Amino acid sequence: MRNTTFPLLFLLLSIIFIAPSGVTAGGIGPLPNYVEVNSNQTFVLAYQMWWNINQPAPYGEGYFTCSILLEVNSSTPQFNFTYEGYTCAWENGTEIPLQLVMIRRPPSAPDEILLTFARTEPVEDDGIFWLNVTIRAAGQQNGSYIPNAGGEQTIWTVVIRVWEGPNKEQLGPEPITVNVLRSKYQLMLRAEEINLQWVNASRDERRKLFKELVEIDGEWLYAPEKGPYDPKEGNGTTSVGGYIVEP
Numbered sequence: 001m002r003n004t005t006f007p008l009l010f011l012l013l014s015i016i017f018i019a020p021s022g023v024t025a026g027g028i029g030p031l032p033n034y035v036e037v038n039s040n041q042t043f044v045l046a047y048q049m050w051w052n053i054n055q056p057a058p059y060g061e062g063y064f065t066c067s068i069l070l071e072v073n074s075s076t077p078q079f080n081f082t083y084e085g086y087t088c089a090w091e092n093g094t095e096i097p098l099q100l101v102m103i104r105r106p107p108s109a110p111d112e113i114l115l116t117f118a119r120t121e122p123v124e125d126d127g128i129f130w131l132n133v134t135i136r137a138a139g140q141q142n143g144s145y146i147p148n149a150g151g152e153q154t155i156w157t158v159v160i161r162v163w164e165g166p167n168k169e170q171l172g173p174e175p176i177t178v179n180v181l182r183s184k185y186q187l188m189l190r191a192e193e194i195n196l197q198w199v200n201a202s203r204d205e206r207r208k209l210f211k212e213l214v215e216i217d218g219e220w221l222y223a224p225e226k227g228p229y230d231p232k233e234g235n236g237t238t239s240v241g242g243y244i245v246e247p
Contacts, residue, residue: 080139150182183227
């Protein structure tokens with residue numbers, strides 16, 4: 001399973017937001033670090049932040065920026081994710097408009113996209129607010145969703161910064177493990193593949209295969225009965241994680 005790696009050089013090049021002179025930050029809650037989701041379903045990355053210094057401008061003015069990195073490798077869409085949208089609001093539901101929402105594919109990382117969200121105009125109100133970013137566990141190809149083939153993958157909170165008055169806070173980069181649940185059929189198929197590989201595997205390879213079988217056994221209890229890659233009755237063959245399977 002592919003995990004998105006995070007090059008230091010890309011971190012330095014990808015931070016496009018520069019803090020206004022003399023403005024510092026409020027606070028940031030714990031970053032999301034683990035998500036469990038069914039293939040082709042959506043999940044939300046929730047970022048809690050706050051401004052809490054009641055001072056006149058410019059000391060009580062708040063700003064923030066947040067960047068997230070997703071894999072979008074066109075050769076393996078079954079392991080990709082798709083950005084679906086966002087909301088930014090106070091805890092009472094009142095919207096906080098953002099001046100910057102950008103989706104770009106950096107030249108230094110052609111198999112990834114960088115999502116950047118920023119409030120670049122000052123906010124003088126205090127309180128807790130949330131940036132909720134919705135992601136789908138599926139890639140895209142020719143205008144259609146390609147459901148994620150399942151397993152643990154990594155996306156990144158590149159950086160999150162909050163400025164206000166004399167306070168400043170910054171977190172990131174931090175990985176987020178996304179466990180895309182495979183159906184019982186997918187798990188059974190992978191177990192059969194392991195049995196075939198076992199015959200010619202070396203001792204070290206068998207240790208790895210045995211560990212994966214143990215993980216499959218544990219995952220079976222929580223696996224959905226049906227998945228997007230399961231064969232459909234009467235519909236001929238179906239592609240399962242790159243394999244053609246007869247129903």
